[in-house]
Amino acid sequence: MSQEINQKEYLENIKNDLTLDQVFQLLVDLGGEPQTYNNSYIISRTICHNPPGQGSFKLYYYDNTKLFRCYTECNDAFDIFQLILKVKHLSKSGITYWAKGGELKTRPWDLPDALTYILTYYGIEAENQNFSEEQLELPDDKYIAEKLRKQSIKTNKEQSVSLKIYNGAFLKNFPQPRILPWEREGITRESIISHNIRYDPINQGIVIPHYDINNQLIGIRERTLIKENEARGKYRPVIISGQMYNHPLTFNLYNINWSKDNIRNMKKAIVFEGEKSCLLFSSFFGIDNDISVAVCGSNLINYQVEMLKSLGVEEIIIAFDRQYQEYGDKEYFKWEEKLINIYKKYGSFIQIQFILDTDHLLGYKDSPIDKGPEVFLELFNNRKKPR
């Protein structure tokens, strides 16, 4: 290729050529558990400042700008090369090399390393150019500001959501063996069968189909049973015969297709974080009493509240995981602030109550239902408004 293309343009061209699917796949492998929206953007866990599989879904990637934006901690926009640097710096992984004198040393990742990584990852042929740190520049503020302006025009339109519907007929080809790790936690066989949970022998994962309120298959997540794969995220969208069954989790509530009639009758809904909590609820209290749903994250958005309101819900009980070591510690207040924000947002038109583990009946990061039905009932019956 011609020498006239400067390094900045070179990086720019690589970024511009990346398809949304390619970026999606990278985020899957980095443990971001991504979801795509309208083929224009991706929402991922904030792997820019959190370990894989953790962090909230506040890292956005926009296809029109080819930029990421982290809406929490980093509060910044950056490109794919910078994302790689952030991930590598966070995990403190370095580049090992032989220094002069025969010493084996490690240095932090730099931009040329990130470029090499991306080229290798996507099998892009490198141009025969020498890159040095000075030549490779990060996009400047003006450039980012311009891109973000374009992007905000686009994302304002994201309110109307139509989820892709999949044909789930193939699901019955996956076996339903006993899932002992889950049974040990208290999930009954009946609950597994009724939720159409299956086993994927090839990837060795538990297949969790997600349905919308009308029982239509909108996505499938898989919980890996292989310890080594957990580093890339415990839950991932499943890929079957090359088709990725991903869906925007935030525009649905897991389990609502099964619990909607009970919710309608009770005018109450319990909102958990993870799918497993719903399975435990119906295991402990019976499918006919199940009024649980799961946000599959740790946030409750307006869209989800509207879904519950459409069922005539008068009370929402937030039963999020205990994300604090001790009641009243620093982490607790951060966690409580999130609950207070939910209360402030919706509390004026719907009754919002919270399950708070003030007496440490649960373990760190436990769901309120993880310690069995008795503990759950005690917490549930003591539910309260935030202070």
Ligand SMILES: [Zn+2]
């Ligand atoms: Zn971040």
